[in-house]
Amino acid sequence: MQRIVVVTVVILLAACAGQPPAPVEQREEPVEERVRAPSQDEERGLQVYPLRNPAVTELTESAREAERAGDLDRATVLVERALRIQSRDPELIQYMAELQLAKGDWEQAENYAARSFDVGPRVGELCSRNWRTIQVAREEQGKTEGARRAGERIAGCPVEVPERF
DSSP states (O other), X not given: OHHHHXXXXXXXXXXXXXXXXXXXXXXXXXXXXXXXXHHGGGGGSOOOOOOOOHHHHHHHHHHHHHHHTTOHHHHHHHHHHHHHHSTTOHHHHHHHHHHHHHHTOHHHHHHHHHHHHHHSOSSHHXXXXXXXXHXXXXXXXXXXXXXXXXXXXXXXXXXXXXXXX
């Protein structure tokens, strides 16, 4: 009797081990249509960019290639490596937020976008992407009031470049 139980448990465990993991839902639509494209309108105003390590630039370019190819997991790994080198780069942190948004990890997307805003310039296109990411993540989590407040913050991001003397 004990032998039958052991054999049954082994068979059940083998069946479970053979099942592929459930696919992660990948959604590029919120990132392109709701975060990046609308934020491009703010590019004409004042922009602030940090100096970037060449290794980080190379990793980011590779991550963008992986993202374009639909390999969000590889893109995420590459951005994680870049963040180990330059952990306070707001553009890089926001890129990670957008990858998390595309993967459907709303809480992580919101956290990364908020962190990017905290260490970033708080103006311009990056600021707009921060708040749009937070807005979409909150909407997807059912936090309608929080999403509305995030949407209101977008208006404070554009800053016009001062005229020359």
